[in-house]
Amino acid sequence: MVELNLEHYSITPKLSEIKWKEEVSDQLLQKQIALKKHLINQFQERIQEIRIGFKTLGICWNSNFSLEEVQNCIRHIEQLQAFPALSEKVWKIPVCYDGEYSRDLFALAKSKNLTAQELIHLHSSNPYRLHFYGFLPGFMYLQGLHNKLHSPRKSIPEMEVPAGSVAIGGSQTGIYPSSSPGGWYIIGQTPIKFFDPHKVPPVWAEPGDKVQFMPITEEEFLRLKKNPESYFEDE
């Protein structure tokens, strides 16, 4: 028997969760995605929805379930020698790091002993892995922020962070898909849309995909802002 590095428990008769005792990584995400697919194949309509977190996978059931049935699926996945590789897709996100769009950029760079240019370079030179959505409709939980850019959240959150703001908070970077109160440092803004309630699915990137920020000028920002749909058509 394999010693499993996870726990599986039921919360209500229609809700169960798996929690891993390992660090957040691409390997763990591979396992989570593989398990999600396997569970949906096994249980089909008996499952209403599966949601993942950094170290968790929650299952909402349409019917009653037994922990044993799920345990078999978990064992099947944990015993695999190799998991299906994560997507190679990299979505390029245009970001204007200038002027009014980056209200906290200079202060944050200064606190890190970096120039604004160095901070932008560190933020935009490597892609980030999309693990899951949460917080706001279409908000991506991304991993891969350079250590030098980790920054504790603001002690007093701002009442309104504009939609499209690209920000840094703790060990994460993210994009506010809609305006919202928020405590992260705003370093830029993207003109493109991350969420469309009239499309199914309402988002365009899938967990496992990568996103990379691409600095653009204010002129380009304003052009895309007028017609955000054109960005994906040009690709």
Add this chain to the structure above:
Amino acid sequence: MNKRTSYFTILKSGPGTSIQDLGRIGFGQYGIPVSGAMDVTSMKWVNHLLKNSENDAVLEVSQPGFKIKFEYPTTICIAGAKSLISINDRTVASEGLLSIDYGDVLEIGPISLGARIYLGIKNGIDIPYTLDSKSSYSGITKLGMLNKGNQISFSSDQSILPFYRAKVKFPRDWMETKEIEVYPGAEWKELKKEAQSQILNTSFTISNQQNRMAFQLEERIPNELEELATAPVYPGTVQLTSGGKLIILMKDAQVTGGYPRILQLSEYSISQLAQKRPNDKITFILKEIIF
């Protein structure tokens, strides 16, 4: 069947009036709140009496001083909180079926028991589905919360207009109970025994910080748990903040969170809580799952 679309106009409304069905099921994976009626028990009762489908959209009203004018005859049904209800200034029963004629004005006055009133219409409210639901949510549905002047369509069906005088009892004792049944949450067992027993032996007070997203409780519990790597949360999840505050997530809550998830309410417990008002007291009764 002579079906035609008609509408009602909102003449007056406090904050907190919305259209709700059973919510956006299956979209949490994209960061979208479930939404839907806060008190599903009352909402389903309304649809059941109207012989509607279970998921038909109804109005959820959480403030007195609500007034609407129907521009077409229909049958409506009211349940949930007990309030003073009148049609054309004539007081009517605060629950059950009511016949509506052209131009009837319905008004909801002071609430004497509970917190949320459900007003259903024969065949439901007729607005487009967004992500499989009609539930109001700013940024997802065209209309966010409802306001004075909004005109809302319903599909009227004149073939169902015998005058209803059926006396049906809508029991409200379940919304008065202070005891809320809960399941242990994902992080419950990580709490120290003393903290667990303190949570189960405290009479908690609902704070003024309560809306469709969450209910905060006044009393604090010493918290030694660390925050989590962001994890899924659901309506009814009880979070324990680093400051020791308890937050009960409700229907419009975010779908992920980092606070330890100490308890989980069932759908029925969420209905009970949805009918509580600031300063009401609740105690948690722990329930174990039996398979």
